[in-house]
Amino acid sequence: MQLEQMYQEIILDHYRRPHRQGLREPFDAETFHVNPTCGDEVKLRVKLSGAGPDAVVEDVSYDALGCSISQAATSMLTDLVVGRTVAESFTTLEAFQAMAQGRGQVEPDEDVLGDAVAFAGVARYPARVKCALLGWMAFKDAVARVTDSAAQTNGVKR
Amino acid sequence: MTAVHTRTASALDVTKIRADFPLLARTVRDGKPLVYLDSGATSQRPRQVLDAERAFLEQHNAAVHRGAHQLAEEATDAYESARARIAAFVGADPAELVFTKNATEGINLVAYAMSNAALVDGDAEQFRLAPGDEIVITEMEHHANLVPWQELCRRTGATLKWFGVTDGGRLDLDTDPITPLTKIVAFTHQSNVLGTVNPVAELVRRAREVGALTLLDACQSVPHSPVDFHALGVDFAVFSGHKMLGPSGVGVLYGRSELLEAMPPFLTGGSMIELVHMETSSYAPPPQRFEAGVPMTSQAVGLAAAVDYLTEIGMDQVAAHEAELTRAAIDALDAVDGVTIIGPTDVVDRGGAVSFVVDGVHAHDVGQVLDDRGIAVRVGHHCAWPLHRRFGLAATVRASFHVYNTLDEVNALVDGVRAAQEFFGETR
Numbered sequence: 001m002q003l004e005q006m007y008q009e010i011i012l013d014h015y016r017r018p019h020r021q022g023l024r025e026p027f028d029a030e031t032f033h034v035n036p037t038c039g040d041e042v043k044l045r046v047k048l049s050g051a052g053p054d055a056v057v058e059d060v061s062y063d064a065l066g067c068s069i070s071q072a073a074t075s076m077l078t079d080l081v082v083g084r085t086v087a088e089s090f091t092t093l094e095a096f097q098a099m100a101q102g103r104g105q106v107e108p109d110e111d112v113l114g115d116a117v118a119f120a121g122v123a124r125y126p127a128r129v130k131c132a133l134l135g136w137m138a139f140k141d142a143v144a145r146v147t148d149s150a151a152q153t154n155g156v157k158r
Numbered sequence: 159m160t161a162v163h164t165r166t167a168s169a170l171d172v173t174k175i176r177a178d179f180p181l182l183a184r185t186v187r188d189g190k191p192l193v194y195l196d197s198g199a200t201s202q203r204p205r206q207v208l209d210a211e212r213a214f215l216e217q218h219n220a221a222v223h224r225g226a227h228q229l230a231e232e233a234t235d236a237y238e239s240a241r242a243r244i245a246a247f248v249g250a251d252p253a254e255l256v257f258t259k260n261a262t263e264g265i266n267l268v269a270y271a272m273s274n275a276a277l278v279d280g281d282a283e284q285f286r287l288a289p290g291d292e293i294v295i296t297e298m299e300h301h302a303n304l305v306p307w308q309e310l311c312r313r314t315g316a317t318l319k320w321f322g323v324t325d326g327g328r329l330d331l332d333t334d335p336i337t338p339l340t341k342i343v344a345f346t347h348q349s350n351v352l353g354t355v356n357p358v359a360e361l362v363r364r365a366r367e368v369g370a371l372t373l374l375d376a377c378q379s380v381p382h383s384p385v386d387f388h389a390l391g392v393d394f395a396v397f398s399g400h401k402m403l404g405p406s407g408v409g410v411l412y413g414r415s416e417l418l419e420a421m422p423p424f425l426t427g428g429s430m431i432e433l434v435h436m437e438t439s440s441y442a443p444p445p446q447r448f449e450a451g452v453p454m455t456s457q458a459v460g461l462a463a464a465v466d467y468l469t470e471i472g473m474d475q476v477a478a479h480e481a482e483l484t485r486a487a488i489d490a491l492d493a494v495d496g497v498t499i500i501g502p503t504d505v506v507d508r509g510g511a512v513s514f515v516v517d518g519v520h521a522h523d524v525g526q527v528l529d530d531r532g533i534a535v536r537v538g539h540h541c542a543w544p545l546h547r548r549f550g551l552a553a554t555v556r557a558s559f560h561v562y563n564t565l566d567e568v569n570a571l572v573d574g575v576r577a578a579q580e581f582f583g584e585t586r
Contacts, residue, residue, distance in 0.1 A: 003530040038537065039539045040522075066552070067523050069523075
């Protein structure tokens with residue numbers, strides 16, 4: 001059945017019992033992203049330690065309103081990036097985005113994506129791709145804000 | 159098509175009607191029969207409409223209102239005949255009907271004509287807005303009847319005010335913001351989310367009392383019930399072809415003759431002129447004044463064919479059939495634990511858009527389960543975000559009907575909702 005391919009058990013688990021939910025302090029940047037087609041939204045905070053690509057993601061906290069796909073994707077995102085460097089988490093992010101936008105044509109790499117390969121089924125439903133990416137894009141934006149403001153503080157031109 | 163999909167108690171022969179709609183016979187998602195419950199977004203088109211467009215293009219196509227050859231004459235006749243039939247269908251005179259791309263463009267046309275009124279003298283006075291003037295809408299408007307007025311306020315310094323909505327999904331007449339400063343009252347005839355039919359006569363009375371214009375968004379009423387703009391007494395009204403079994407790319411703006419006569423144009427260019435000099439131009443009388451450029455033609459012809467098709471069935475019959483489906487859907491959904499209907503649950507002054515939420519299951523997820531079963535519904539805020547916010551919601555599921563839907567399809571919807579509850583429940 002198509003439905004079960006999309007809503008893998010691990011996705012439903014994250015949806016029912018999301019990881020690292022709620023907004024926490026301290027944080028370095030906060031972003032707010034919405035999906036204008038359905039009204040889903042996520043407010044997301046990141047805390048980094050260190051600078052540049054080797055900075056480590058210390059915490060990701062969030063408050064999200066949305067469907068099972070967006071909630072589970074954001075929950076799983078925190079598992080995949082917390083404790084890893086910005087460079088590593090962006091590699092995962094890019095692989096996730098390529099898979100989600102691949103319309104089922106992109107073979108997901110489990111070594112890079114870990115549990116997030118469960119979202120491969122979402123790629124077959126173009127209307128749901130934005131749901132899967134909502135939290136990830138909020139994360140990307142939040143990290144960029146931290147690194148951009150650090151660059152400005154150091155007098156480095158962007 | 160199987161018999162189980164055609165059971166209905168109303169007088170319509172829905173089996174026969176469905177046979178006119180080729181798309182309804184197709185399957186989706188691995189061979190499941192399509193259950194199309196998204197006519198509020200766009201309706202499907204009968205062969206009669208498709209054939210009329212094709213016949214026009216194969217026999218009569220030419221640019222209308224220009225050229226003196228035979229095809230130009232025939233095309234112009236077809237286009238103006240379409241205007242006359244559509245006008246008769248909504249209780250208007252042909253010259254009161256302007257073809258637009260869609261209803262959204264019709265509303266923007268009025269809004270931009272109102273800001274253009276600042277640039278001209280004379281009759282356009284009544285359309286002119288200044289800081290301190292007010293525009294009144296309602297909290298249940300589609301974005302199409304909200305954002306153009308926000309923008310008009312921004313351009314002119316006027317203030318936007320609105321009627322609230324009750325918990326039961328009716329217009330809250332006690333929140334009436336109409337004052338002598340009100341210049342126009344724009345409101346929906348029938349909410350695309352709640353199904354609520356608004357008290358047009360009362361709103362027109364209140365607007366007239368202060369000398370304000372009225373604009374009716376009739377997108378969700380004209381396709382589903384008999385509507386007579388003259389009888390309603392509104393100054394302007396809009397609707398779209400694609401929601402009434404007709405083509406996309408054609409909509410209608412109705413305006414009372416004396417208003418269209420006095421109103422400055424929105425889009426300018428060819429077709430809408432009277433005299434053109436290098437320095438200045440004068441404009442054609444309505445409706446041509448508001449139809450700049452070569453208009454959509456086969457679409458207008460197709461929309462007239464849709465009007466003929468609906469007229470042959472009878473709009474009273476269409477309304478009665480949809481009322482039956484709506485009653486059935488409300489009763490059955492209301493009986494499911496954890497399902498809440500957003501909008502009136504009585505069918506008095508209520509049309510066939512049934513929006514609801516399911517406890518613990520997001521609207522997108524309900525929609526996905528329904529889609530997996532071949533059932534097409536709309537999920538999200540249905541372009542009425544402020545209305546959803548008023549109910550503390552981000553998204554709802556909406557089932558909406560047209561003349562081709564059946565009670566069995568309503569039952570399929572309710573079964574699908576139960577399946578979604580089961581699928582996302584803790585028990586799986």
